[in-house]
Amino acid sequence: xSPARRSAPTxxxxxxxxxxxxxxxxxxxxxxxxxxPDVPNAQPTLGELxxxxxxTTVTYKCDEGFVKVPGKPDSVVxxxxxxxxxxxEFCNRSCDVPPRLPFASLQNPYRNQNYFPAGSTVEYExxxxxxxxxxLSGTLTCLQNFTWSKPDxxxxxxxxxxxxxxxxxxxxxxxxxxxxxxxSFSCNTGYTLVGSSFSYCSLEGENVKWTDPxxxxxxxxxxxxxxxxxxxxxxxxxxxIYRQSITYKCEKGFTLVGGNSIHCTVKDGQGxxxxxxxxxxxxxxxxxxxxxxxxxxTVDVTATEAPSTPQKTSAVNVTATQNLAVPSTTTRFHTxxxxxxxxxIASGIVAGTVIVTLVLVKIFLDRGKSGSYxxxxxxxxxxxx
Numbered sequence: 307x308s309p310a311r312r313s314a315p316t317x318x319x320x321x322x323x324x325x326x327x328x329x330x331x332x333x334x335x336x337x338x339x340x341x342x343p344d345v346p347n348a349q350p351t352l353g354e355l356x357x358x359x360x361x362t363t364v365t366y367k368c369d370e371g372f373v374k375v376p377g378k379p380d381s382v383v384x385x386x387x388x389x390x391x392x393x394x395e396f397c398n399r400s401c402d403v404p405p406r407l408p409f410a411s412l413q414n415p416y417r418n419q420n421y422f423p424a425g426s427t428v429e430y431e432x433x434x435x436x437x438x439x440x441x442l443s444g445t446l447t448c449l450q451n452f453t454w455s456k457p458d459x460x461x462x463x464x465x466x467x468x469x470x471x472x473x474x475x476x477x478x479x480x481x482x483x484x485x486x487x488x489x490s491f492s493c494n495t496g497y498t499l500v501g502s503s504f505s506y507c508s509l510e511g512e513n514v515k516w517t518d519p520x521x522x523x524x525x526x527x528x529x530x531x532x533x534x535x536x537x538x539x540x541x542x543x544x545x546x547i548y549r550q551s552i553t554y555k556c557e558k559g560f561t562l563v564g565g566n567s568i569h570c571t572v573k574d575g576q577g578x579x580x581x582x583x584x585x586x587x588x589x590x591x592x593x594x595x596x597x598x599x600x601x602x603x604t605v606d607v608t609a610t611e612a613p614s615t616p617q618k619t620s621a622v623n624v625t626a627t628q629n630l631a632v633p634s635t636t637t638r639f640h641t642x643x644x645x646x647x648x649x650x651i652a653s654g655i656v657a658g659t660v661i662v663t664l665v666l667v668k669i670f671l672d673r674g675k676s677g678s679y680x681x682x683x684x685x686x687x688x689x690x691x
Contacts, residue, residue: 338362339384347372347397348380358384368397373421401448404428409436409461410444422448432461435485435509464514466507475499475523483507485514493523496548496572500524528570528577536560536586546570548577556586563587 339358342350348366358364365381368374378396385391401422404412410430422428426448432438442460449455463484469477475493483489487507493499501521508517525547531539537560540553551569556562564584571580 339388339390342382343390343393345393345397346395360384360386360388364390366393366396371399372397373400376419376421398423399452401426401452401454404446405454405457407457407461409433409459409463410457424448424450424452430457430460434512435464435514436461437464466514466516469505469516470520472520472523474525475521477520485509489516491521496526497523498526498575526572526575526577528579531568531579532583534583534586536588537562537584546577548572554584554586559589560586561589561592 338360339362342352342358342364345366347369349369350364350366352364355362355364362384363381367380374380375396375398379393380396382393383391398421400420401424403420404416404422407430410432413429413431416428427445430444430446438444439460439462442458444460446457447455463486466483466485466487468483469479469489471477472491472493474497475491478490478492480488480490485507488504489506490504491499491502499521500523502518503521505516505518505520507514528546528548528550531546531552533539534554537554537556540555542552543550546552548570551567553567554562555566562584563586565581566584568583569580570577572578
């Protein structure tokens with residue numbers, strides 16, 4: 307048997323397995339494209355796709371830290387020949403979006419851009435209310451480590467005009483008079499503020515100015531002074547301002563009771579008089595003030611003998627002995643007292659006087675006795691002369 311005849315059964319057996327092989331083969335084997343090709347620094351977005359028939363489009367997404375290069379395609383298409391279209395590398399490293407500066411904003415060409423490779427630059431322009439400082443650069447650069455260079459403060463705040471001064475008041479500058487600053491106003495005591503108490507340096511077109519003009523400090527006036535019966539106000543005025551005073555005077559035959567003047571003062575921002583006005587009373591009706599007469603009070607004070615003063619002991623000859631008896635005496639006196647304390651004080655004074663008198667009498671009698679006797683030493687001296 308020839309070799310061709312021997313291989314015929316083998317071919318027939320393979321053809322019998324063909325339907326089974328077609329079912330087991332992947333979709334690409336049935337005329338579809340294979341899995342999308344690998345792209346550097348990107349991954350295909352497949353979703354639920356498991357097969358890729360002709361004209362199927364697959365889009366790629368850049369890996370984290372990479373950005374799509376503008377103008378380069380980021381997708382592939384399954385062609386008629388069951389092959390994918392070619393795609394070049396389109397993801398590259400980039401700086402993040404340029405920083406937002408409080409005093410400047412990106413110029414128009416860079417506002418919608420999101421790809422900033424190393425070495426690229428962006429330019430800024432001053433915001434409203436700021437002016438350009440030409441001595442400093444307004445450009446930022448994406449560095450090799452994919453961070454932005456540090457910006458200078460190349461835009462400075464514009465300044466509002468000097469606010470000036472308020473008569474009888476004060477202007478307080480909180481920090482400065484630059485764009486965004488605030489100033490406050492206040493008045494001296496005796497004056498009230500008419501107008502706004504704050505003003506802000508704000509935008510007006512391309513320039514800056516204060517939002518509110520300087521207020522006015524007006525004098526605070528008191529109401530008309532109160533009149534008094536049977537009296538007049540000297541040197542009257544139409545208005546009375548802070549610290550201004552008025553003087554009252556009574557008509558003939560009347561006496562002024564109370565202070566003769568009051569002055570204009572301020573309380574809670576309002577003018578008011580320092581106190582009530584005096585009164586003018588009929589002189590004949592004003593009673594003289596007489597001291598009150600207290601009922602006399604009788605106090606009994608018993609005087610006692612004062613203790614004798616100790617004397618130095620010496621031997622003497624006494625030919626006669628005489629004792630002086632000092633009887634206890636009772637002194638009755640009348641005193642007028644307005645209180646219990648006064649009565650006690652008066653009693654103490656009287657008792658003290660009696661005691662001192664008794665002591666003096668005792669001393670006088672003792673001296674008289676000592677002059678009438680001789681001691682033994684004196685008698686011996688007398689004999690020897």
